[in-house]
Amino acid sequence: MNSTEPLLIPELPLFPLSSMLMPDGVLQLKIFEQRYLTLTKECLRDNKPFGVCLIHEGAEVGLPATTHETGCLGYISDWEMPHTGIFHLRVKGGARFRLLHKTIDASGLQRGHVECWAEPQRGENDTLLQSLLQKIIQTLGQDFLIQPLKYEDPVWVAYRLAELLPVPNEFRQQILQAHHSDAMSEIIRDYLKSSKY
Numbered sequence: 001m002n003s004t005e006p007l008l009i010p011e012l013p014l015f016p017l018s019s020m021l022m023p024d025g026v027l028q029l030k031i032f033e034q035r036y037l038t039l040t041k042e043c044l045r046d047n048k049p050f051g052v053c054l055i056h057e058g059a060e061v062g063l064p065a066t067t068h069e070t071g072c073l074g075y076i077s078d079w080e081m082p083h084t085g086i087f088h089l090r091v092k093g094g095a096r097f098r099l100l101h102k103t104i105d106a107s108g109l110q111r112g113h114v115e116c117w118a119e120p121q122r123g124e125n126d127t128l129l130q131s132l133l134q135k136i137i138q139t140l141g142q143d144f145l146i147q148p149l150k151y152e153d154p155v156w157v158a159y160r161l162a163e164l165l166p167v168p169n170e171f172r173q174q175i176l177q178a179h180h181s182d183a184m185s186e187i188i189r190d191y192l193k194s195s196k197y
Helices: 034-046 127-140 154-164 169-177 181-195
Strands: 007-017 026-031 050-057 070-083 086-104 110-116
Touching (some): 026 034, 050 086, 050 169, 127 154
Parallel strands (some): 007 050
Antiparallel strands (some): 026 086, 050 070, 086 110
């Protein structure tokens, strides 16, 4: 495969969630459903990621949910099992992907054939958004963030603002799907104007 061809991952286990994972972001998960215990054990055993997709219709538990087609690879960076049948996971966000097609097994675990996307293109840094993010992180602290902090990277700034601003998940999904930092910044600026943040 040459460098211009997209990376395809067959049979990627999928985790539909009502929360989102962004590239270089962190998500804390409590795992207890059998299908996701299977997913966790498989990913730990084989040292491989799973796919986090925002739920479009349905719920995290019960019948398999319908998700958005764009998601984010999740890598288990830390875990513990406080009780039998329960995992606590710390998950780091990797590359974005597009779901090409999926299967659902008897347990309800979804697996997808996915195409990983390249990182968004980068334009000029948006100094207003950079300053806003710095103020937010100064207030909240940075222990929950993956180091190093990349304030000079407009893509990183947009992803972190999408995580930290009190915005609907559909807004975050727009940021995840954007292919250029200028578009990401425009989405955030439009939100800030409309919300009078």
